[in-house]
Amino acid sequence: MTHLLEVRDLHTRFQTQAGPVRPVDGVSFDLRAGGTLGVVGESGSGKTMTALSILRLLPAGAGRIESGQIQFAGRELSTLPEREMRALRGKHIAMVFQEPMTSLNPVYSVARQIGEVLWLHEGMNKRAARARSIELLRVVGISDPERRVDAYPHELSGGMRQRVMIAMAIACSPQLLIADEPTTALDVTIQAQILELLARLRRELGMAVLLITHDLGVVAEFAEEVLVMYAGTVVERAPASALFAAPQHPYTQGLLASAPARQAGKRRLATIAGMVPDLAHLPGGCRFRERCVRAVARCSELEPPLLDSGEGRKVACFVAMAELTGRPL
């Protein structure tokens, strides 16, 4: 099976006051055409930086792709000239971010903002773009689109603004949609509406979705496959149902156990001790070992590689691999 997106050993480097850090440090994954991949992790795990690397939108001056490949539909993105990248962004790869208010231009009407995408990538004239914008607003479930198309972002609610962002994202029927915490700023009833909308559009347009979120429930309901990230690396990858039924990495296990829903009737929540390590002062060996209840001596000597653990799953943990394969550590 050919993949739409293949990321291989991606490293990004940021210059900080504390010295250089790598928010993405050896990330590999792939995504098939029309597939859904959820990327979960806590703040500082590198999930957003991975997305920004694919889009080549890393903050200018501060960060850059250091090494690795990003193959999208047979093209290598990491070295693509900016001009070609611009033609690709918005047309073949679209994105939706957490805070639609900051991604929409406050001084332009909805018609103008969606219209710009259509004019830029599809060469539509003003009249055609307006008609298509109204059509797109209808597709994303905005009522009274003929009137709303002339609204400005501040006149819309948070849920409606996110719908407008989605309308812009799907304007050119992209092959890949990168959605970074698309529902995090929304209320749960609106979140349910937006996730439903994204799932429907994915089916109808056959686009692949890379969904980045900190919410395990969102990923469980939306994605076929899940990538768990920790401190810049992938620690586990598995089909969603398998991951949530039987997590293999101690970090995934800890995360799932600390969700209140899993412990009905139990008063104390399970916790993961300590906190995410500072990227400028990573411990040697496994990045999770200082918080890990199952760490052994080997974990401080070597960084565990992400290895096949059977049934289409991968895990980066010496202890888990030893258990799963029956081989000694």
Next chain:
Amino acid sequence: MSDVQPLLEIKNVTTQFVQRRGMFARENRVLRAVDDVSLHVGASETLGLVGESGCGKSTLGRTVLRLIDPSAGQIKFEGRDIVPLTQRQLRPLRSRMQIIFQDPYGSLNPRMSVRATLLEAMRVHGGQRTAAEERSALLDLLERVGLRPEALERYPHEFSGGQRQRVGIARALSVRPRFIVADEPVSALDLSIQAQIVNLLMDLQADLGVSYLFIAHDLKLVEHVSQRVAVMYLGRIVELMPRERLEHSLHPYTKALRSAVPEIDPAKRKLRVLLTGEPPSPLNPPTGCAFHPRCAIAQKGLCEVSRPELRELAPGHFVACHLAG
């Protein structure tokens, strides 16, 4: 619990904000953020308060502490109505009622060390202490919230989000409160840290007997920490129940809220009641039941006409819906 006097009891509390429009303010608009709410919180009890943004839950939390003044109603704390009190008369009570905010970064003075922050609170509300007594009180506080003694000399920016929330909790505790409003205390934190802070809050309750009004948008979290849960919609309590009853919630809004929460466990996944539309503006609330425009079972001629009051449909389980039960 009903035979003993609750620690906090509020009756028919309304909080409104007046929006002035235009220079001559002819068109003042009234926003009723909290609309005729009655609730109580018992000693060592946690009352959870859930609702979506703009429903008035934070305003209610601030109103019961009189950080915002109500426009009507009674707020009895330890049996005494605090609504008529002046700010000066309130001051001695302030040490017994505290608040923890969502964003400890925004609520801690960035130029004050943890020591200065905690001492300020202790000195304003506490009596005279010797330097040695102060030091031991400070160290006790830090230990209680799980911070190391070195934290005393640090400034807010030197901490992670979870640690900062521990500092915020230490500050609230420094005056030995009996009642704490916890307003989204963990929603800015990562999941693995959320669990640590939730456990801390629950340990403090077990050890010190504090009561919480626990405000959050996360229904599962509220269900976990609370003995009773109140659900708020557009300024009003639409359902109030013991936490075990949440599974048998009766209000269509509570049901929709519960079904909208994404579920990790496929076996527990509920049939989703997808609400249409969005919460209406409190500046222009719908007639009758405020939820009727989004309600799947609303009855014409009833729900948009008359406003449902809370009715007790099971012991301790109150629902404001004409059609429930």
